[in-house]
Amino acid sequence: xxxxxxxxxxxxxxxxxxxxxxxxERLVIVGNTGDDLEFLGLHISPDLDTIPYxxxxxxxxxxxxxxxGDTFSFLDMLQRYGSETWFRIGDKDLATHVFxxxxxxxxxxxxxxxRRLCASLEVKQQILPAxxxxxxxxxxxxxxxxxxxxxxxxxxxxxNVKNVIFEGSESARPNPKALKALQDSRGIIFAPSNPxxxxxxxxxxxxxxDAIKESGARRLAISPLIAGKPVRGPADxxxxxxxxxxxxxxxxxxxxxxxxxxxxxxxxxxxxxxxRGLGIxxxxxDILMGSLQSKIKLAELALQTLxx
Amino acid sequence: xxxxxxxxxxxxxxxxxxxxxxxxERLVIVGNTGDDLEFLGLHISPDLDTIPYxxxxxxxxxxxxxxxGDTFSFLDMLQRYGSETWFRIGDKDLATHVFxxxxxxxxxxxxxxxRRLCASLEVKQQILPAxxxxxxxxxxxxxxxxxxxxxxxxxxxxxNVKNVIFEGSESARPNPKALKALQDSRGIIFAPSNPxxxxxxxxxxxxxxDAIKESGARRLAISPLIAGKPVRGPADxxxxxxxxxxxxxxxxxxxxxxxxxxxxxxxxxxxxxxxRGLGIxxxxxDILMGSLQSKIKLAELALQTLxx
Numbered sequence: 319x320x321x322x323x324x325x326x327x328x329x330x331x332x333x334x335x336x337x338x339x340x341x342x343e344r345l346v347i348v349g350n351t352g353d354d355l356e357f358l359g360l361h362i363s364p365d366l367d368t369i370p371y372x373x374x375x376x377x378x379x380x381x382x383x384x385x386x387g388d389t390f391s392f393l394d395m396l397q398r399y400g401s402e403t404w405f406r407i408g409d410k411d412l413a414t415h416v417f418x419x420x421x422x423x424x425x426x427x428x429x430x431x432x433r434r435l436c437a438s439l440e441v442k443q444q445i446l447p448a449x450x451x452x453x454x455x456x457x458x459x460x461x462x463x464x465x466x467x468x469x470x471x472x473x474x475x476x477x478n479v480k481n482v483i484f485e486g487s488e489s490a491r492p493n494p495k496a497l498k499a500l501q502d503s504r505g506i507i508f509a510p511s512n513p514x515x516x517x518x519x520x521x522x523x524x525x526x527x528d529a530i531k532e533s534g535a536r537r538l539a540i541s542p543l544i545a546g547k548p549v550r551g552p553a554d555x556x557x558x559x560x561x562x563x564x565x566x567x568x569x570x571x572x573x574x575x576x577x578x579x580x581x582x583x584x585x586x587x588x589x590x591x592x593x594r595g596l597g598i599x600x601x602x603x604d605i606l607m608g609s610l611q612s613k614i615k616l617a618e619l620a621l622q623t624l625x626x
Numbered sequence: 627x628x629x630x631x632x633x634x635x636x637x638x639x640x641x642x643x644x645x646x647x648x649x650x651e652r653l654v655i656v657g658n659t660g661d662d663l664e665f666l667g668l669h670i671s672p673d674l675d676t677i678p679y680x681x682x683x684x685x686x687x688x689x690x691x692x693x694x695g696d697t698f699s700f701l702d703m704l705q706r707y708g709s710e711t712w713f714r715i716g717d718k719d720l721a722t723h724v725f726x727x728x729x730x731x732x733x734x735x736x737x738x739x740x741r742r743l744c745a746s747l748e749v750k751q752q753i754l755p756a757x758x759x760x761x762x763x764x765x766x767x768x769x770x771x772x773x774x775x776x777x778x779x780x781x782x783x784x785x786n787v788k789n790v791i792f793e794g795s796e797s798a799r800p801n802p803k804a805l806k807a808l809q810d811s812r813g814i815i816f817a818p819s820n821p822x823x824x825x826x827x828x829x830x831x832x833x834x835x836d837a838i839k840e841s842g843a844r845r846l847a848i849s850p851l852i853a854g855k856p857v858r859g860p861a862d863x864x865x866x867x868x869x870x871x872x873x874x875x876x877x878x879x880x881x882x883x884x885x886x887x888x889x890x891x892x893x894x895x896x897x898x899x900x901x902r903g904l905g906i907x908x909x910x911x912d913i914l915m916g917s918l919q920s921k922i923k924l925a926e927l928a929l930q931t932l933x934x
Contacts, residue, residue, distance in 0.1 A: 413703035
């Protein structure tokens with residue numbers, strides 16, 4: 319069994335490749351819920367949803383999230399009502415949020431909801447929310463505290479990040495299935511996701527760091543940065559804001575003691591020895607997942623490295 | 627001021643005509659909430675919504691309800707999740723329900739929500755829910771109790787109606803603005819809506835019958851039946867089920883002591899004297915609202931009859 323810790327688009331792309339080179343039932347995904355939001359009373363889990371959408375082949379590949387061929391009539395009408403519409407929900411995508419919210423209100427946990435959604439989309443891999451308790455990533459920007467999606471979508475992350483807070487994290491109970499999977503796994507992979515807010519949020523929940531450290535599994539991370547830049551998103555600017563070197567060295571420092579190996583891009587090959595100096599093996603390859611072929615190659619390399 | 631008691635499609639069509647021949651601020655509409663439903667946690671008010679959709683010129687004219695040019699992506703996706711999809715919500719229409727539900731949860735009353743929705747759609751007539759308290763029409767069919775929309779939409783009213791119950795009606799507080807409007811009005815019109823479940827539900831709420839009886843206004847109804855048949859819906863079958871003659875005579879009996887005049891179709895001219903025998907003046911005209919012109923003619927006749 320392989321456990322992958324994953325955030326949104328980068329994580330989902332990696333999982334797309336991985337799902338094509340290993341058995342569905344052997345792949346367990348632990349997903350970030352820190353970017354979940356309530357919008358007009360609907361519970362939306364953007365990172366979690368991107369994963370089954372991707373694995374079911376339904377994702378809008380151009381954007382990397384949302385559903386392909388979706389329409390936006392709901393938002394058009396909502397705009398007439400003067401409601402905020404910066405969070406771009408498509409009409410099909412909305413079905414996920416309305417259905418999830420209704421199941422949550424009926425008493426199901428987020429894990430149970432994900433299991434039902436995945437079964438309907440014929441996604442056979444286990445997708446486990448890191449916790450069923452509410453954890454909300456907040457961005458401290460100068461003197462303001464922003465909800466994550468406000469920072470990420472509305473403000474297009476064009477603000478300074480002074481600190482990141484995972485509200486509710488301290489008292490959140492880790493998903494017991496996720497901890498058990500980490501314990502039992504042969505390999506643990508940190509997907510190429512934002513180390514601060516995606517993987518970082520999962521790791522902030524009590525129990526995850528210890529479970530990873532104490533696991534007998536081989537553990538590797540794939541860098542979300544190439545030459546100091548993420549393919550998308552604000553990882554580099556966030557890392558800088560928090561005083562972390564926005565480079566594979568910063569990634570290695572952040573994951574120190576949690577991973578044995580870091581897969582980095584050729585563009586960062588000169589930093590291999592400095593990574594090794596942190597007690598982490600560095601493997602250099604092409605990590606840009608521009609095509610299905612490149613996703614599969616990266617997944618195969620990850621599995622080889624884990625020797626599973 | 628004119629007050630119109632109205633249900634769904636028939637009522638809205640009549641109001642479409644009426645709104646074109648009188649000032650917006652003089653028209654107060656009291657709407658039925660008995661067919662409201664909760665669907666996946668969303669509060670839907672089908673009868674109420676049809677009115678502003680119609681008055682704003684947004685209604686799907688072919689169906690008589692819903693929004694024109696709407697898409698159905700939400701329902702398509704919902705079907706993948708195995709959810710019931712017999713209640714046909716379009717994607718734009720859904721915005722109304724999601725927005726309403728969110729405002730209700732934030733503490734607004736249904737009246738306040740309607741005011742906001744109407745303001746956004748630039749509908750200037752007052753549309754008042756008969757009550758802000760939950761009243762739900764239930765159909766007693768043989769040995770089963772059906773929710774109204776289950777009976778009406780899912781079962782396409784193809785079941786026997788033994789009785790109709792307005793759950794919550796006894797303890798529902800009538801909308802004080804509606805009572806005040808009835809008191810102050812120069813004319814009261816019962817729109818050509820289902821007398822059992824649309825107008826009947828409004829009248830079941832304590833205070834409405836007395837307010838209408840005690841009003842100094844002239845009061846008229848437009849028959850929803852032509853030669854014993856409704857233009858759409860189950861009014862005739864419901865009336866039969868409840869032991870009411872499914873004809874303009876049954877309509878006149880049902881509204882006895884509440885109206886002075888009943889407008890009926892030419893097809894029912896032979897029943898004029900029997901209506902008069904019930905103490906109700908009968909006016910005969912073409913009541914089928916097949917065109918805008920026919921709606922306007924009917925509205926003009928109603929206003930003339932009320933002498934306003």
